[in-house]
Amino acid sequence: MSKKCIYCKQEIAQESVIDFCKSCGVKVWGEKMFGAIVKNMEKARTDGDLYQGSVSSSAQNRAQI
Ligand SMILES: [Zn+2]
Numbered sequence: 001m002s003k004k005c006i007y008c009k010q011e012i013a014q015e016s017v018i019d020f021c022k023s024c025g026v027k028v029w030g031e032k033m034f035g036a037i038v039k040n041m042e043k044a045r046t047d048g049d050l051y052q053g054s055v056s057s058s059a060q061n062r063a064q065i
Helices: 022-027 033-049 055-064
Strands: none
Touching: 033 055
16 A cells, blocks of 8 residues: 555555655745654654554653643
8 A cells, every 4th residue: 555645646555654755845834844744753663663563652652742
C-alpha cells in the first residue's frame, strides 16, 4: 500500500513521518514551520521506537502530550 499526500495525492515515501509532500507542507506552513513539524514528528517517532515494548511508559509519554 502506498502512501499519498493528503493535499495533492502525490505519492510520498512510505517511511515519511508526515502525511503530505514537502511542497504542500511548505505551502501550508511555510518552510521554517514545515521544517519544525518534520523535526518534531521524527523526534516523536524516535522516542516512540525507544518506548516500544513498554506499554506503561508509552502511555505515560502520551499522557504528557
Ligand atoms: Zn502534496
